[in-house]
Amino acid sequence: MSNPTHKKIEIVGTSDKSFADAARNGIAKAAESLHQLEWFEVVELRGRVKDANVAQFQAVMKVGFKLD
Numbered sequence: 001m002s003n004p005t006h007k008k009i010e011i012v013g014t015s016d017k018s019f020a021d022a023a024r025n026g027i028a029k030a031a032e033s034l035h036q037l038e039w040f041e042v043v044e045l046r047g048r049v050k051d052a053n054v055a056q057f058q059a060v061m062k063v064g065f066k067l068d
Contacts, residue, residue: 006064010060011029013025013058017057019045023061026063039064043062
């Protein structure tokens with residue numbers, strides 16, 4: 001049985017559609033350069049307003065990945 005060590009970082013995913021898509025986009029992008037992603041935690045939801053409309057959804061997340 002192993003006792004892995006993880007690193008935790010914070011990322012911000014964005015989407016023009018929804019908070020859920022912002023989280024998915026952030027995880028997908030992080031997975032391009034980080035391997036062994038194992039969990040995420042949404043710590044903040046926010047957005048950008050343009051011309052009195054929601055222009056972008058943002059999901060701030062802490063993500064954990066296993067160190068080699």
